[in-house]
Amino acid sequence: xxxxxxxxxxxxxxxxxxxxxxxxxxxxxxxxxxxxxxxxxxxxxxxxxxxxxxxxxxxxxxxxxxxxxxxxxxxxxxxxxxxxxxxxxxxxxxxxxxxxxxxxxxxxxxxxxxxxxxxxxxxxxxxxxxxxxxxxxxxxxxxxxxxxxxxxxxxxxxxxxxxxxxxxxxxxxxxxxxxxxxxxxxxxxxxxxxxxxxxxxxxxxxxxxxxxxxxxxxxxx
Amino acid sequence: xxxxxxxxxxxxxxxxxxxxxxxxxxxxxxxxxxxxxxxxxxxxxxxxxxxxxxxxxxxxxxxxxxxxxxxxxxxxxxxxxxxxxxxxxxxxxxxxxxxxxxxxxxxxxxxxxxxxxxxxxxxxxxxxxxxxxxxxxxxxxxxxxxxxxxxxxxxxxxxxxxxxxxxxxxxxxxxxxxxxxxxxxxxxxxxxxxxxxxxxxxxxxxxxxxxxxxxxxxxxxxxxxxxxxxxxxxxxxxxxxxxxxxxxxxxxxxxxxxxxxxxxxxxxxxxxxxxxx
Numbered sequence: 001x002x003x004x005x006x007x008x009x010x011x012x013x014x015x016x017x018x019x020x021x022x023x024x025x026x027x028x029x030x031x032x033x034x035x036x037x038x039x040x041x042x043x044x045x046x047x048x049x050x051x052x053x054x055x056x057x058x059x060x061x062x063x064x065x066x067x068x069x070x071x072x073x074x075x076x077x078x079x080x081x082x083x084x085x086x087x088x089x090x091x092x093x094x095x096x097x098x099x100x101x102x103x104x105x106x107x108x109x110x111x112x113x114x115x116x117x118x119x120x121x122x123x124x125x126x127x128x129x130x131x132x133x134x135x136x137x138x139x140x141x142x143x144x145x146x147x148x149x150x151x152x153x154x155x156x157x158x159x160x161x162x163x164x165x166x167x168x169x170x171x172x173x174x175x176x177x178x179x180x181x182x183x184x185x186x187x188x189x190x191x192x193x194x195x196x197x198x199x200x201x202x203x204x205x206x207x208x209x210x211x212x213x214x215x216x217x218x219x220x221x
Numbered sequence: 222x223x224x225x226x227x228x229x230x231x232x233x234x235x236x237x238x239x240x241x242x243x244x245x246x247x248x249x250x251x252x253x254x255x256x257x258x259x260x261x262x263x264x265x266x267x268x269x270x271x272x273x274x275x276x277x278x279x280x281x282x283x284x285x286x287x288x289x290x291x292x293x294x295x296x297x298x299x300x301x302x303x304x305x306x307x308x309x310x311x312x313x314x315x316x317x318x319x320x321x322x323x324x325x326x327x328x329x330x331x332x333x334x335x336x337x338x339x340x341x342x343x344x345x346x347x348x349x350x351x352x353x354x355x356x357x358x359x360x361x362x363x364x365x366x367x368x369x370x371x372x373x374x375x376x377x378x379x380x381x382x383x384x385x386x387x388x389x390x391x392x393x394x395x396x397x398x399x400x401x402x403x404x405x406x407x408x409x410x411x412x413x414x415x416x417x418x419x420x421x422x423x424x425x426x427x428x429x430x431x432x433x434x435x436x437x438x439x440x441x442x443x444x445x446x447x448x449x450x451x452x453x454x455x456x457x458x459x460x461x462x463x464x465x466x467x468x469x470x471x472x473x474x475x476x477x478x479x480x481x482x483x484x485x486x487x488x489x490x491x492x493x494x495x496x497x498x
Contacts, residue, residue, distance in 0.1 A: 052396040070398065077392040086258060086389055089445040096386045100397040106379040132444040148393075158396075 004029055005068060005156050005187050006051060010060035013043065013050045020058060021046055026206050026214035028187050030155065033178075035202040035217075036191040042209030044191035045078060048160045051189060068156060071100035074149035076142075078160040083141075084134060090144050091129040094119055097148035119151035123177075139170030146177065150186075157181070159190040163197070175201060222470060229469050234360070241363050242461045244370035245422050246479075249415050250435035250457030251377040254450050255384040256412070257436040262429065263314075264302065267321040268416050269428040271298045274324030276348055276420070277331040288365055288417070296413040298324075303409035351424030351476030362421060369418045376411055380404070385446050422461075423476030434483035435460065441487075441494035460486050 006028040014020050021043035028034055036044050049055050050062065053069050065072075074097075097119065098112040120126050123143050128136065133144060142162055149157060159178075163171045179201055182188060192198050195205065202217045229235050256262060272295045279290035298320065305316060332345055377384070383404055386394045395401045419428045439452035464479030471478070 049392070052392075054392060054395050073396065075393055075396040077390060077396075080390065080392075082258070082260065083389065085440075087440060087444055087446055087449045088385070088389060092385070092446050093389065096382075096389060096393070099382070099386050099394065102382065103398075104400070107382065135444075 003065075004063070005065045006189075007063040008060065009063075011050075011057050011062055012059040013046050013055070013057055015046075015055065019043075019046075021208070022212065023047060023060075023208065024206065024212045024214045026204070028156065028189060028204075030187050031182060031185055032187045032204055033182055033202050034187075034189045034204045034206055035195055035198050036189065036206045036208065037193065037195045038208035038212075040193070044193075044208060045160050047206075047208065048158050048189065048191050052158050065155070071152065072155045074152075074154040074157045076145050076149050076157070076159045076162055079164060086134055088133050089129065090125055090131055090133055090136070091116065091120065093133050093144055094125065094129075094147045094151055097151035101152055116151050119147040123147040137170070138166045139173060142166065142170070142174055143177070146174075150181070155187065157186055157188045159188065159192075161191055161193065163192065163194070171197060225470055226466060235469070237360070237363055239462065239465055241366050241370070242422055242465050242479075243458050244367055244374070245419050246431055246435075246457040246461035247454055248370040248373035248377070249419050249428075249431035250453045251374060251450065252412060252415050253432040253434075253436040254439070254453050255388040255408075257433060257440070258388040262433050263317065264299075265412060265416065265432040266429040267302070267317040268295060268299055268413060269420065269425050270321035271295055271324040272413075272416050272420055272428070273348060273425040274328035274331075275417075276425075277328035280337050280344075281331050281335040288362065292414065292417045295417050296410050299409040299413035300406055303405055347424070348420075349424050349426045350474060351420075351422060351427065366418050366421055369414055373411055373415055373418075376407075380408075381450070384408075389446075423479055427476045427480050430480040430483055431457070431461075434480075434487055438483075438487045438490040441490040442497075456483075456486055456490075 004027045008023060008027070009025050011023040011025075012020055013023060023043070026034070036047055038044055046055075050057055052073060052075050095108065095113065095116040098108060098115055101112055101115075102108055120129050123146060125140075125144060125147055128140065128144075133141065136144065146162075163174055166174065175198065178188060178190075182201070190198065195202075199217065204214065205217055205220060206214045253262075253265075256265060272291060275291040275294035275298075276287075278294060279287045282290060302317060302320070328348075329345065332348075333341055336344075338344060383394075386397075387401065387404065391401070415432070416428050419431045423431060435453040435457040436449070438456050439449045443449040443452045460483045461479055464482040465475060467473070467482065468475045468478040
């Protein structure tokens with residue numbers, strides 16, 4: 001019996017009655033790398049948002065390990081067009097990753113600022129710290145968002161189509177980064193429309209839409 | 222000209238009015254930065270129309286605390302808008318348009334049906350475009366404006382990080398916990414306060430200028446959130462001081478002059494931004 005971070009049984013999800021997306025039963029354990037695949041509109045983002053606690057499941061049970069929703073999850077949302085001209089330095093963006101620690105306190109403590117500084121170093125962003133986020137390349141931005149998601153120690157990382165719009169080199173670099181993260185024991189759930197590129201990393205695959213299924217990656221053809 | 226300015230500044234009520242103007246513009250500009258970045262400038266505009274209706278209602282009821290009634294009504298509308306806007310994002314836009322036009326019509330109707338003075342069109346004009354001179358503000362109004370502006374500025378300082386995180390990435394903020402909905406409603410209330418207070422200075426139709434111009438100008442020249450916030454604050458203070466002093470000396474309407482100065486500041490910032498590339 002493996003320890004489970006997340007366990008879904010009979011889950012149906014969506015915003016309103018108009019969207020009702022069934023999801024195969026699945027679970028996520030530490031060190032798992034689950035790829036969520038399926039065509040556009042099959043509910044990949046909806047699943048990631050449901051796991052992140054942004055929307056309640058419509059039906060079924062979503063069991064989450066204790067403490068996971070209280071800051072145990074690192075989240076990398078889908079790219080937002082608002083950020084394309086947002087004035088913020090790399091350091092300012094990475095620091096927002098500490099907001100779950102800060103809670104209702106108005107300002108960051110020295111310790112929280114240090115966490116952000118260490119994340120900058122760990123993700124090779126030290127030299128970019130004072131650069132504006134909007135001036136970075138797509139690959140660099142994803143590295144910043146990853147540093148933000150992981151500047152506080154996490155047990156689960158949720159990624160929503162993180163490689164969309166990146167060129168081949170940037171995708172390869174991003175996946176190399178994920179590989180080394182997984183070695184630290186972090187569980188990863190990633191929505192993607194390109195299973196081929198992510199397959200060498202994956203341990204499990206959850207297919208949504210037609211032929212919805214959850215399986216180990218070795219069991220796939 | 223300098224002599225004339227000094228003569229005016231010798232009057233304490235002129236100095237008080239200037240101080241109030243600075244505080245009002247500062248609070249509006251600080252609030253404007255996250256509002257503009259979240260693409261919500263139109264909320265400020267819609268709410269200012271609501272505030273016109275609220276003002277008319279308060280006038281008809283003829284309460285001593287005129288400000289309190291319009292404040293409460295506007296806060297209520299703002300919170301209702303924040304609640305419904307989340308539930309139906311596409312309809313939110315049309316709902317706001319209906320609400321603001323409805324409030325304008327109802328306000329004008331009320332002011333005509335129950336005139337509080339013999340000069341209805343003068344009253345309407347003052348509400349829409351601000352007093353022709355700041356000197357018509359009573360000291361009670363002045364002090365309540367000062368108190369509310371200071372409260373808003375303190376709120377902005379305490380929620381500086383929260384506003385940034387929320388504007389930059391709402392989903393991430395939500396996933397990190399931290400009462401996003403509560404903050405949303407609180408902000409809606411604060412926007413309403415700023416609008417009702419700023420209305421005294423520049424009038425209903427020009428309120429959005431105080432919210433939007435300093436932020437948009439700062440966005441042209443600054444690249445970090447902290448810099449944008451500080452720059453917007455400085456531009457707001459410079460703009461309102463220059464505008465009010467010019468209005469006093471030239472005898473032009475205060476609201477319109479302040480807005481014109483802000484427009485000029487924006488033009489300069491735009492040019493600087495373009496030159497830097």
